[in-house]
Amino acid sequence: MMYSEKVMxxxxxxxxxxxxxxxxxxxxxxNPKCGDIMKMYLKIENGIITDVKFKTFGCGSAIASxxxxxxxxxxxxxxxxxxxxxxxxxxxxxxxxxxxxxxxxLAEQAIRKALLDYSKKTGVKIEGLDENEFxxxxxxxxxxxx
Amino acid sequence: xxxxxxxxxxxxxxxxxxxxxxxxxGNPSSIYYLSxxxxxAIDKARERVAKTINAxxxxxxxxxxxxxxxxxxxxxxxxxxRDKGNHIITSKIEHHAxxxxxxYLEKNGFEVTYxxxxxxxxxxxxxxxRSIKDNTILISIMFANNEIxxxxxxxxxGSIARKHNVIFHTDAVQAVGSLPIDVKDxxxxxxxxxxxxxxGPKGVGALYVRKGIKIDSLIHGGAQEKNKRAGTENVxxxxxxxxxxxxxxxxxxxxxxxxxxxxxxxxxxxxxxIPEVRLNGHPTKRLPGNVNICFRYIEGESLLLSLDMxxxxxxxxxxxxxxxxxxxxxxxxxxxxxxxxxxSLRLSLGIKNTKEEVDFVIDKLVTIVDxxxxxxxxxxxxxxxx
Amino acid sequence: xxxxxxxxxxxxxxxxxxxxxxxxxGNPSSIYYLSxxxxxAIDKARERVAKTINAxxxxxxxxxxxxxxxxxxxxxxxxxxRDKGNHIITSKIEHHAxxxxxxYLEKNGFEVTYxxxxxxxxxxxxxxxRSIKDNTILISIMFANNEIxxxxxxxxxGSIARKHNVIFHTDAVQAVGSLPIDVKDxxxxxxxxxxxxxxGPKGVGALYVRKGIKIDSLIHGGAQEKNKRAGTENVxxxxxxxxxxxxxxxxxxxxxxxxxxxxxxxxxxxxxxIPEVRLNGHPTKRLPGNVNICFRYIEGESLLLSLDMxxxxxxxxxxxxxxxxxxxxxxxxxxxxxxxxxxSLRLSLGIKNTKEEVDFVIDKLVTIVDxxxxxxxxxxxxxxxx
Ligand SMILES: Cc1ncc(COP(=O)(O)O)c(C=O)c1O
Ligand SMILES: Cc1ncc(COP(=O)(O)O)c(C=O)c1O
Ligand code: FES
Ligand code: FES
Numbered sequence: 001m002m003y004s005e006k007v008m009x010x011x012x013x014x015x016x017x018x019x020x021x022x023x024x025x026x027x028x029x030x031n032p033k034c035g036d037i038m039k040m041y042l043k044i045e046n047g048i049i050t051d052v053k054f055k056t057f058g059c060g061s062a063i064a065s066x067x068x069x070x071x072x073x074x075x076x077x078x079x080x081x082x083x084x085x086x087x088x089x090x091x092x093x094x095x096x097x098x099x100x101x102x103x104x105x106l107a108e109q110a111i112r113k114a115l116l117d118y119s120k121k122t123g124v125k126i127e128g129l130d131e132n133e134f135x136x137x138x139x140x141x142x143x144x145x146x
Numbered sequence: 147x148x149x150x151x152x153x154x155x156x157x158x159x160x161x162x163x164x165x166x167x168x169x170x171x172g173n174p175s176s177i178y179y180l181s182x183x184x185x186x187a188i189d190k191a192r193e194r195v196a197k198t199i200n201a202x203x204x205x206x207x208x209x210x211x212x213x214x215x216x217x218x219x220x221x222x223x224x225x226x227x228r229d230k231g232n233h234i235i236t237s238k239i240e241h242h243a244x245x246x247x248x249x250y251l252e253k254n255g256f257e258v259t260y261x262x263x264x265x266x267x268x269x270x271x272x273x274x275x276r277s278i279k280d281n282t283i284l285i286s287i288m289f290a291n292n293e294i295x296x297x298x299x300x301x302x303x304g305s306i307a308r309k310h311n312v313i314f315h316t317d318a319v320q321a322v323g324s325l326p327i328d329v330k331d332x333x334x335x336x337x338x339x340x341x342x343x344x345x346g347p348k349g350v351g352a353l354y355v356r357k358g359i360k361i362d363s364l365i366h367g368g369a370q371e372k373n374k375r376a377g378t379e380n381v382x383x384x385x386x387x388x389x390x391x392x393x394x395x396x397x398x399x400x401x402x403x404x405x406x407x408x409x410x411x412x413x414x415x416x417x418x419x420i421p422e423v424r425l426n427g428h429p430t431k432r433l434p435g436n437v438n439i440c441f442r443y444i445e446g447e448s449l450l451l452s453l454d455m456x457x458x459x460x461x462x463x464x465x466x467x468x469x470x471x472x473x474x475x476x477x478x479x480x481x482x483x484x485x486x487x488x489x490s491l492r493l494s495l496g497i498k499n500t501k502e503e504v505d506f507v508i509d510k511l512v513t514i515v516d517x518x519x520x521x522x523x524x525x526x527x528x529x530x531x532x
Numbered sequence: 533x534x535x536x537x538x539x540x541x542x543x544x545x546x547x548x549x550x551x552x553x554x555x556x557x558g559n560p561s562s563i564y565y566l567s568x569x570x571x572x573a574i575d576k577a578r579e580r581v582a583k584t585i586n587a588x589x590x591x592x593x594x595x596x597x598x599x600x601x602x603x604x605x606x607x608x609x610x611x612x613x614r615d616k617g618n619h620i621i622t623s624k625i626e627h628h629a630x631x632x633x634x635x636y637l638e639k640n641g642f643e644v645t646y647x648x649x650x651x652x653x654x655x656x657x658x659x660x661x662r663s664i665k666d667n668t669i670l671i672s673i674m675f676a677n678n679e680i681x682x683x684x685x686x687x688x689x690g691s692i693a694r695k696h697n698v699i700f701h702t703d704a705v706q707a708v709g710s711l712p713i714d715v716k717d718x719x720x721x722x723x724x725x726x727x728x729x730x731x732g733p734k735g736v737g738a739l740y741v742r743k744g745i746k747i748d749s750l751i752h753g754g755a756q757e758k759n760k761r762a763g764t765e766n767v768x769x770x771x772x773x774x775x776x777x778x779x780x781x782x783x784x785x786x787x788x789x790x791x792x793x794x795x796x797x798x799x800x801x802x803x804x805x806i807p808e809v810r811l812n813g814h815p816t817k818r819l820p821g822n823v824n825i826c827f828r829y830i831e832g833e834s835l836l837l838s839l840d841m842x843x844x845x846x847x848x849x850x851x852x853x854x855x856x857x858x859x860x861x862x863x864x865x866x867x868x869x870x871x872x873x874x875x876s877l878r879l880s881l882g883i884k885n886t887k888e889e890v891d892f893v894i895d896k897l898v899t900i901v902d903x904x905x906x907x908x909x910x911x912x913x914x915x916x917x918x
Contacts, residue, residue, distance in 0.1 A: 036466070175537070176845065247753070377598070382733070450564060
């Protein structure tokens with residue numbers, strides 16, 4: 001498996017690692033099967049994500065995806081953050097190996113789950129967000145072409 | 147430090163192989179003068195391999211690698227003895243070359259018992275003996291495990307197999323070159339080996355088949371290898387295997403002493419300097435160069451990538467490196483939960499490694515493990531819990 | 533002059549292989565930097581092989597030689613399509629790698645039709661089409677014959693196979709490197725090749741498997757070659773195959789022109805200078821370097837031994853060289869009576885052979901044949917008869 005230089009950069013020098021005390025939204029997702037866990041912390045002011053931090057237990061691609069995802073949403077509005085897909089994360093990293101695409105799904109899911117937490121805590125409704133979308137078992141069910 | 151994955155071809159080995167590519171390139175099946183060189187070279191290699199494991203020359207058959215030797219042993223016996231029985235006994239910690247071959251046979255009417263192993267990766271001789279049935283035709287247990295380094299009680303297995311008149315194959319791909327082997331004393335009927343694990347070339351191996359054991363061919367065709375393994379012989383490769391095995395055994399004692407000392411030093415120092423680690427495999431009955439350790443709260447692939455930044459090569463049984471969703475079947479078989487197996491690291495020492503290199507690796511490991519743990523949500527939780 | 537048996541590794545090929553023995557020796561399955569070199573090298577070789585035969589890169593699988601590729605193609609399809617049918621069509625002049633594999637399958641419930649060939653060694657397209665039945669799952673016809681050099685009508689066979697929806701495999705071990713091949717245009721589903729026939733190393737080959745064709749593995753184990761052919765890759769060997777095939781095809785036209793001229797010159801001069809000889813194989817549809825001739829009243833092995841005295845390498849289909857009691861199945865299939873097949877001689881020209889060498893061989897042949905005939909009771913009788 002070969003990672004792009006960008007993946008390796010974000011893996012070795014991950015941006016925004018850590019936690020936010022009293023975060024406005026916290027999302028933890030994971031795959032119970034392969035054991036990877038990603039935790040995302042958001043600070044949100046006036047609908048803008050002013051700060052974001054993460055912690056990840058997972059492979060190089062999972063760590064790089066978390067790092068890139070935090071960069072992509074920092075300073076963005078909630079609605080903009082909602083548009084971030086796993087594909088966007090992977091593309092921003094100059095691509096991921098096919099067998100590692102599911103790690104970027106973890107990043108997308110962590111953002112959404114943190115936003116859901118924010119929505120629940122504050123009562124702010126976020127369009128397109130549904131509690132039932134987090135079927136953790138589905139995380140790795142991505143078809144990969146050989 | 148990943149010598150269990152593969153090794154470079156040693157200079158002495160490559161030197162001996164070289165003339166057989168372009169100079170003495172004759173096809174050993176031809177009858178003219180030029181091809182004599184190839185014939186004699188293969189003969190010499192066969193002799194060297196046989197001598198090392200206390201076999202006869204005509205009991206050694208060259209193959210295209212360890213995997214082919216494993217496939218041949220299992221399928222060749224299964225096909226030959228199909229009318230006698232359809233039950234095979236192996237273990238849960240075999241290499242995929244054995245496991246996937248057995249699974250293939252299961253789809254084709256065979257029944258396979260996969261023996262459990264204890265926390266150290268040892269099979270139970272009791273369970274083995276209890277598993278033998280009237281229709282058991284083959285026992286295949288690896289000599290030493292490639293991941294955790296555990297050495298199985300081969301001689302005892304051999305006795306049990308012989309007592310019950312069942313053929314005994316051992317995948318000795320990790321053992322040949324590292325451990326003394328005596329097929330007669332150990333009652334081994336078939337044994338697989340591979341050159342690239344012992345400083346020989348990739349793509350060549352051998353199967354020892356004890357005289358009197360009847361086996362079907364896996365690869366049919368020309369009359370090479372006494373009609374048992376067809377295909378134009380990989381002459382330079384075979385020469386390389388012969389030289390490599392001879393070298394390995396001429397230096398066995400001295401290399402073993404050195405590797406065991408380095409290995410134990412490494413294990414002890416990792417345990418002393420990094421908290422919450424677990425040694426996998428047997429504390430003493432393990433391959434001389436094998437170190438296998440789980441670091442809690444972190445994942446193996448990220449460990450490997452970080453080590454690679456310092457040009458340290460290693461391997462892991464984590465789910466993320468396996469390409470599948472599950473961590474290594476070996477780590478699961480010794481009873482590790484998924485999340486601990488996830489943080490496994492195998493370092494396998496080679497004959498050229500030094501104490502300085504080991505110290506360097508440990509230093510880097512301390513830093514890397516700490517960095518990755520700081521990023522890990524599991525570590526956080528655990529520290530809070532304390 | 534026995535290049536059909538095997539060839540020396542060309543300098544350019546060996547040069548490209550060398551770094552992968554001891555320097556870039558990483559296991560392609562590992563994830564660290566060192567192993568990238570191996571991965572990239574294999575990838576490049578795959579691309580070179582694919583390009584040559586107009587296949588896609590992911591349709592090429594490396595094996596331990598031509599024999600393994602043949603075994604895999606036949607057994608892999610047979611095992612996969614067992615439920616669909618159990619009938620296989622091949623020819624009487626295939627290499628033993630195909631024939632003995634088919635015989636093995638016959639013992640295991642398969643039915644095999646062995647097509648006849650005409651006096652030139654050509655199969656009949658008519659007979660082929662008539663042989664296809666509802667339960668036919670595979671047609672395997674060689675691209676070019678290793679003994680008599682005859683080139684089969686591959687494109688036409690491909691059309692017939694496609695029309696009847698039967699998978700078509702061709703053993704192209706003798707053709708790759710010597711003849712233009714286009715798997716798409718020729719409707720080939722599977723194709724075997726071997727490096728040592730085209731100035732590459734022994735013990736490495738490849739099987740082309742058209743996208744969409746489902747085939748069982750022959751060698752189970754690790755996930756190498758997209759899970760289809762297990763075993764640590766023979767990296768230097770694969771690199772060698774890639775380089776050799778690229779070289780062969782970059783020089784194909786010029787080499788073919790040269791070889792065909794030498795070949796026809798040799799055939800003509802032998803026919804002119806030695807009485808009672810017979811050219812075996814097709815006069816024009818034959819491999820560029822293949823000369824196969826029967827000399828009446830003498831026996832092949834004694835011919836080979838005599839040539840060897842002058843350091844001339846050759847091969848024969850005589851019973852005495854075959855190791856069995858029968859002459860070559862190929863010579864019998866083209867209708868030669870035993871006593872004529874007995875005096876067969878194959879000379880296969882290589883890219884470095886010169887007209888001077890050819891003249892030298894012919895001169896020696898004249899002397900040797902005469903000498904052996906003087907000794908032969910058959911010759912004596914025959915001369916008396918005249
Ligand atoms: C037509 C043909 N098929 C198959 C083979 C076998 O190939 P290998 O020698 O690589 O096993 C050969 C050569 O021996 C051959 O000429
Ligand atoms: C225990 C064991 N068996 C079999 C094999 C396969 O051998 P090879 O790589 O030569 O195919 C290996 C190595 O990969 C191994 O460690
Ligand atoms: S987190 Fe397991 S593969 Fe990426
Ligand atoms: S005469 Fe000796 S083998 Fe035929």
